[in-house]
Amino acid sequence: MDSTVMMKPSLAQLKAELRHEKRKKEYSRTFRGTIFVLLVVAAVSVLISSFFLTVLKVSGESMSPSLETGQIVVALNSDKFTPGEMIAFYYNNKVLVKRVVGSPGDWINIDEDGNVSVNGEPLDEPYLKVKAKYASSTSESEQIKFPYQVPESRYFVLGDNRDVSIDSRSTVVGCVSKEQLIGKLVYRVFPFKEISKLN
DSSP: OOOOOOOOOOHHHHHHHHHHHHHHHHHHHHHHHHHHHHHHHHHHHHHHHHHTEEEEEOOSSTTTTTSOTTOEEEEEEOSOOOTTOEEEEEETTEEEEEEEEEOTTOEEEEOTTOOEEETTEEOOOTTOSOOOSSOTTOOGGGBOOSSEEOOTTEEEEEOSSTTTOOSTTBTTTOSEEGGGEEEEEEEEEESGGGOEEOO
């Protein structure tokens, strides 16, 4: 009859086993903590993007040279703007980006050379490359008549590339209502070499 001899583990083996068990518990705790942190970050990101920030990809030439196709910008959700700020808004199931020129009640005038004035004061527009009274593609029947008063709860907006931008100069787009607003553009975040605050 065979007899089995059970050897007692040495003190070193016991210490090694304890260290191994301790590492397993620490790993498990760290893993659970990491998952929790990732879930919290994801939830906060969704909340921020839903209520405070909107990320948009620029498409088209209407805001050139300020914004170019392919750039990614961040809009701060808001419905209060000052003249000169770029805003994003919904129009016909699309998102458009234009620059605020007039607020509710303002009188807007654009002369034949494309110079803009608000309430009789000439508007300084250093961001423009080309001035135009109307976009070249806008038919005469779609052109609003100047001087023009901005209705209540609306904003008069223009693209920076005035010759091609369809904006508040056209009856097709008109002034932007508060219901259409997404917010004001605050940062360009892509391409990385062009990350900057937007004015």
